[in-house]
Amino acid sequence: MTATAHEITYRLDQKRNIKGAFPGPKSQALNERRSAVVAAGVSSGVPVYVEDADGGIIRDVDGNSFIDLGSGIAVTSVGASDPAVVAAVQDAAAHFTHTCFMVTPYEGYVAVAEQLNRLTPGDHEKRTVLFNSGAEAVENAVKVARLATGRDAVVAFDHAYHGRTNLTMALTAKAMPYKSGPAGGFGPFAPEVYRMPMSYPFREENPEITGAEAAKRAITMIEKQIGSEQVAAIIIEPIQGEGGFIVPAVGFLPALSAWAKEKGIVFIADEVQSGFCRTGEWFAVNHEGVVPDIITMAKGIAGGLPLSAITGRAELLDAVHPGGLGGTYGGNPVACAAALAAIGTMEQHDLNARARHIEEIALGRLRELAADPSAGAVIGDVRGRGAMLAIELVQAGSKEPNAELTKSVAAACLQEGVIILTCGTYGNVIRLLPPLVISDELLLDGLDVLAAAIKANS
Template sequence: MTIQTTQPQFRLEQKRKITGDFPGPKSTELNARRAAVVAKGVASAVPVYVADADGGIVHDVDGNSFIDLGAGIAVTSVGASDPAVVGAVKEQVEHFTHTCFMVTPYEGYIAVAEKLNAITPGDFEKRTVLFNSGAEAVENAVKVARLATGRNAVVAFDHAYHGRTNLTMALTAKTMPYKANFGPFAPEVYRIPMSYPFREENPSITGAEAAQRAITMMEKQIGADSLAAIIIEPIQGEGGFIVPAEGFLPAIADWARENGVVFIADEVQSGFCRTGEWFAVNHEGVVPDIITMAKGIAGGMPLSAITGRADLFDAVHPGGLGGTYGGNPVACAAAIAAIGTMEEQDLAGRARHIEEIVTTRLRAVQADLGSHSVIGEVRGRGAMLAIELVVPGTNTPHAEATKAIAASCLQEGVIILTCGTYGNVIRLLPPLVIGDELLNDGLDVLEAAIRAVT
């Protein structure tokens, strides 16, 4: 088994501790202040306010210590205050915080582009552009594809999540809370069936067969000559951590290549060692034309990127890509440090180790509970793992059990996230630096909550 080559260093004790009822008095006070000034449309999953965080632990303002199995939605993979990231940020801040790369450029932007060109799949000549958020990366990947191909149509998939801007809402599948009453949306976006093995009407359908189903629909309803791009999450995130059947992604990518369609891999959530590889497409050897990245890229600093074929990117006229804050120098310094930590500590190997611990334990619980189990499926790769919950003895989504388990875990000091088109999936995204003892403590709490609901 591959594990870390160097051990992470933590400032905070890596132990769970609940001092009393929560939200405590300080969090309650902050909630009152928030209600008076922050829009109601901004929701938070956990009703406590953070005072400090490190490794796999989050401290709230009332002195409670929570095990973090969410990592800020797969952002703090190297921990929330990785020493290398903190040091790089401090050093950069002492020199300059911003100039705008489009006005007076700087080396950090180039260094990040060089690194991304080196670690992303494909041995062809590449180009990179930096932005701030995952949605920006997706928008600009589509812009590049449309301009380079001279076509307009874009295909996205069932259960997809690509962001909250107008175009990315059009690409996103789930209505509530992301799309309801925010239309009209950007045109020329088409939705195609995803490979979702647990919920296929025909359980025996292969990845290649599911891909052919999608290809037939694209050919009949859109036409390859009108299609600029296919965008897909290699492992779907908000839609439920759906891992398509083996062979699905390669078949879609091959068809796109044969027809001059740009294949965009949205690795905003699955990238940067999260799935046990640098990128989730690597598991099946898929090489995208463009890859979108964010979340884990910079240890918590806001940064995103698109990297891909040089001929596509260089088709865009000067000034056609960019943004005031894109590739901020502080975020670039953080990214170089965070990627360095991933390499030095072999966090891809660590993610595979986490997968073995978590899946072994959860599948044992599923087997022990048998026909009474609310666990329909345990799935995922690396440290991007999920439990789909169902009404026992069926595959009917069980959103109520999902909420109850998440609430129970929080009461015991463990932060977990939920997701899924049907609201019935628990997703586990621990920091990749989390220790085995802390991880197992969190799993003890999760297992007890599952058994209580069952």
């Protein structure tokens, strides 16, 4: 059945409640402590410190309650403290918190691999490896592809985000703040990474270009500039995350995947942000029936605990020699227990259906807003799938990105008790990633605040 507010018992009242000016005194005191000990390179988008979180509500140390439309960047999809996840974590921690699967293995790791092999697209024989972060999963997917094919080149796309490690920074498209800053850059980066044009319907020079035509454009560039016989892997987010929640035109992903298969190139779907019911399917590639050779996962996989994975064709992953994959903390037993519980909650409450319901509610509201003369002139595009939705803000009457308005809207929402996230290559996209268990009432309240903020700041 689909999760509703009446089927889940929450510890915290599922309502926003701002008690006074914030950040409050306790958050301010914590921020002073932070500035003395935490590196300045770590930033936080919201200037309050969390005391508790439950369902779709975050409560700060000063007692203010905020509607959470970010889910810790698509992580707490089952809610901020899902009872099943909490119970599983408590039970696992009471037995053992770590042994290292590479030393003394345990059932939880195997059970998570079984579930991922079952849930990921395709009925081929699969193998899974567990890691800690999305970037680590991406690194290892590329390692597998290079070893299995004997090739070096990796193709990524404009607006892509794949992580902050050396290799994944090379794959990531946006320079500031991920690859460089005012004082210089983090390079040199890993070699043999090539970037191709993404299908970005709102910003295409030719608005009539189809997904298949956009794929042909990229394929032609690969063949001319690299040579297909040199390419180990194509890696792509089926819906781009940090780049702006860009949904490629229909046909783009299937055409790329088919060409990669024909040329012996490993097709890697980076589903770190879009996976686990977020788009109304277990994985975003399912919307067009694409079956990746390898799929990378993290974020929503374990209800908030650090866990990531790659699942792929058995012949690819088994090509790696024993000891070639792994890591000390990869597949931590407590995180594995959380993942099994989170997947159970997703299935029990049919959170795919719930994500589609959120899409129906939210897209309707956002499109109404885009048609409203008091706001529509600055709304360039409304897009997304499931509970992975976005508004691209522009200078009135144009497609010129409006990053300042985006910042102002996010700040105005926060003042009213709603946490929203921004993203995009141009810093002008508001992204909505509510917990999939959020009630209709809480979601609609948050959307009303967002609409008012856009109107007031336009």
